[in-house]
Amino acid sequence: MSGIVGYIGRKTAWPILLDCLRRLDYRGYDSAGVAVSDLKHIEVRKTKGRIDDLHALLMLEPVGDGCLGIGHTRWATQGKPSDVNAHPLCDDQKRFFVVHNGIIVNYPHLKKQLTQAGHTFITETDTEVIPHLLAHYDTGDFTETVRKVLPMLKGTYALAIMSSQHPDTIIAISQDNPLVLGFGQGEAFLASDASALIPYTHEIHPIKNGEIVILQPGKIRVETIDGEVVEPQRIQVEWNEEDVSLQDYPHYMLKEIFEQPKAIERTIAGRLADDGVRLPELDAFLSDEQIQQLKKIDIIGNGTSHHSGMIGKKILEQMVGIPVETIISSEFPYSHGPLDEHHLVIVLSQSGETADTITALKTAKAHGCPVIAITNKRHSTVSRKADCTIYTEAGPELAVAATKAYTSQIVVLILLAIWLTEKRQGPGRPMIPELLRALRKLPEEVEKTLVMTHDAIDEFAQVTDDQNTLFLIGRGLDYVLALEGALKLQEVAYLHADAYPAGEMKHGTMALITPGVPVIALVTQEEVKDKTISNIKEIKARDAFVVGITTVGDDEVGDVVDGVLYIPQAHPFLMPILAAIPLQLLAYYAGAVRGYDVDRPRNLAKSLTVE
Template sequence: MSGIVGYIGKSSAHTIILDCLTHLDYRGYDSAGIAISNMKTIEVRKEKGRIEDLEALLEIEPMTNGKLGIGHTRWASHGAPTVLNAHPLSDENEQFFVVHNGIIENNRQLKNMLIENGHHFTTETDTEVIPHLLAHFDTGNFADTVKKVLPYLKGSFALAIMSKSDPDTIIAISQENPLIIGFGQDEAFLSSDISAILSYTKEIYPIKNGEIAVLSPKGIKVETVEGMSIQPEKKIVEWDQADFSRQEHEHYMLKEIIEQPKEIKKTLEGRLIDDRVHIPELESFLAEKTIDQYQKIDIVATGTAYHAGMVGKKVMESMLNLPVEVSISSEFRYEHGPLNEKNLVIFISQSGETADTLSALKEAKLHGSSTIAITNRQRSNLARKADCTICTNAGPELSVPATKAYTTQITVLLLLAIVLTEKTNGPGMDRIPEMIKELYNLPEEVEKTLIMTQDAIDQFAQVTEDQDNLFLIGRGLDYVLALEGALKLQEVAYLHADAYAAGEMKHGTMALITPGVPVIALSTQIHLRDKTINNIKEIKARDAFVVGVTTIGDDDISEIVDEVMYIPEVHPFLMPIIAAIPLQLLAYYAGTVRGYDVDRPRNLAKSLTVE
């Protein structure tokens, strides 16, 4: 989603804001803009495109030096990505200036009301109603005006606001949409993401729902909408600026693929003890809940996290005496089965700020269900609102396509499956010793896979350069893996990549198999190998170009495919982690060979904080 930054202090505001925005461009890169105050006037510059396009504009149209300001990098949700629709936005008299993340759900009604009262609108955005509302209800007191307008706004949003009448002040609000304050030496920062301000400060405070933060030369004041003063409790960020650097890698995506052995090791750290699984975050949750009270487990997520959830479903269903259902977050809120206190609902989100997942969490809690969050952000909205949070500890992921998020989420789901199986004495008890043994070795096996596959995948990616279509097939857990591989190729290489359960190809999709069309056949589940071989033979009979992905020593697959990619063999439940590596690398190299920006795919943003 879009990114917000703000600054007040003694340094050049536009220099710092531009630097902060460059660290947020993974959240939005359709357009960018800044508003800077020199304590007398407020100037605005906006440009379509990425931050460097805004910087180029400032070379041509420099701004007066100011010590405070706000900035925004946009991922368009309402209105096309144009200069006119770029933030900051103001009312027609340029009294108030607003940058906004989120959605104002009742913007049409508000806009109609304002038009009836003589206001004129110039953009296609939902955001424009905010400065017009501020102008319409202006009390003469900046903070009081903001408080008066907030009840009119429905939806989730984060706002940073400046006023011509108070050019030394920034007001910030967070409502179900992340916005944090950063504390510096005689200066303060605002950001929708820690990464933007980490080179300036590691002391932060996430603004909570119902709070207003006022940044001025007098300092930082946080209070409730009702006016009750709040002493912000500062948090120290564990991440370092080096974590947000590409280091020697050309792209964040490649860096994050290569980081997976290290990050999986961090995910397992402190959770594998003396051949047992111990998840400290679950202790208080399990002390209050009786696992036997649950009659069903729901797993809810979006995109790549949804695919991780599908793996979790298949593992848990085979190990527990409970039905497990996996749902897409955006569907779950409106289409779900019976929900009550007998449901355990697991929510998965890398950022912990995915709007659809947060709405689904709200729905589950409304029905009295117990909730567990699996996220990479301990201080996210999802983490704060779930009954229990298990952090993946995977470090920052800045490339839009999720890679290490996927493998660490599956790792957590495997740990959770083991704990729940032990608590319920489920049918998978006999599998636990071998699973734990192989989890200990998992980081090393992922490292081996990277070494074995990186060069070969780079070569195969050349095959995709002139292709428009590609198919992935698999059975069981391999089918889930095919779905994730197809998503990565769609995101990064803009290939029309489709995933199919291998046995379903002959029920219609075989009509699309033509001579030379590339097909990736996944065969990592031993008990399904013979059936998969039959499906590959059916495809080869139509002259497709088939690349097999299988385990070391599998000569049966290698004899019938055009090329084969070998990976280490581990426990079947861990294979979706190991086999994800060559598919991630294929998407990366296919994207680069086709000339695309793999870190910032068109039309996509990292953290979708709107529904």
């Protein structure tokens, strides 16, 4: 979603603000802007477009060497991308300047009241009501004015605010929306994500609901809304500059695809024992009695996280032996079945800040369900609100399209399946020794898959260059993987990619198969291979161009398709991880050969913090 940054110190503010904004532009890139103060006056520059467009504007219209300021990169939710709708936004008297991430759900009511009171609005955004409210209820005391206005706002928001009457001060607030305070030497920073601050500081404080951060030269104060002083929690960020830099890769997406062996290695490190899985975070959370009393598991996620949850569902049901349901986060609050303390809820979110998932988590907690979070971000909202968190160790993921988050989430779901199977003496116990051996070899197998498929997939991406439609088919776990492959192609190559269970094509979709239409057939599950090959033959009879993805040595698939990509053979539960690699690479190169920005696809953003 949108990204917020702030700086106060002894250095010129605008270059630091721009650098931090560049590191946050995965959160939105429709428009960008900064407000910079020289301790006497505040100057604003903003423009439709990306950070480079803002930089060009600042070269034409400099803001001076002011040493404090705020910045914003926007993903449009209310109001189209434009110069006028770009943040920072101010009231009609230019007394207060605001950057905002989130949504103010009661803004129509507030806007109507303020308009009747004589305020003039010029944007289409919900954010604009905030500076107008601050101006309308201005007490002369910046902090007190903010305290007075906050209870009027309904919704989720992270805010950084400046005042022309107090040009030496920045105030920051977070309400169910991420914002971190960074500590430097005689300086302080604000950012929607700690990764933006890594070149400047590794010491942060995640701003919590009900806290107000007041930044002034040489001073950092954290207070509650009631004015009680809070000692900020100083947390060390574990990531380093190498983790968030491109290194020698042309795009973050390709870098993150190739980081998957290490990401998986870190995720399983310390969690595999000779006789099972070690998840001490769960041992401290779920008692043996609670585990035995579980009646159902619900897995909640959006997009790629939903797909990894679907893989987890099939594995958990086979191994643990209790019903598992996967539900899209945005649907869960309105479509869940009966919930109580005997229903385990697992929430999946790479960022830990996905608004739909947070709402679903709150719904589960309200019904008394025990909640496990699987996320990549420590100190995130999801990890703070869940009863227990199992962290993937994927490292920063800065491309909008998720890759290593997907494979790492599946690994954690498999670890959780083994752990629950051991505790409940589930039907999957005989599978555990073989699965443990396969998990230990998994990083190496992923590395092999990258080597085997990288060059070949580039050639196939060229074949799809003149195509607008593509189909993916599979059965069982292969069908779920087909859904994820289709999503990747939609996201970064803008292809109309559709995934179907292989056996369902003849029930309607076959009418769309015309000569030359590309079809990717996933055939990695031995138990359904014969039926999938039969379905491939049906499609080939309509002259489709079929590429098979199967395991080394499987000549049966190679004999019936136009092209084949071979990947290593592994445990059936791990094949959705290995087979994801060529699909990720295909999406990347299909987007790249079309000249698209694969890291920042149109109309999309990462870490969606509005519902």
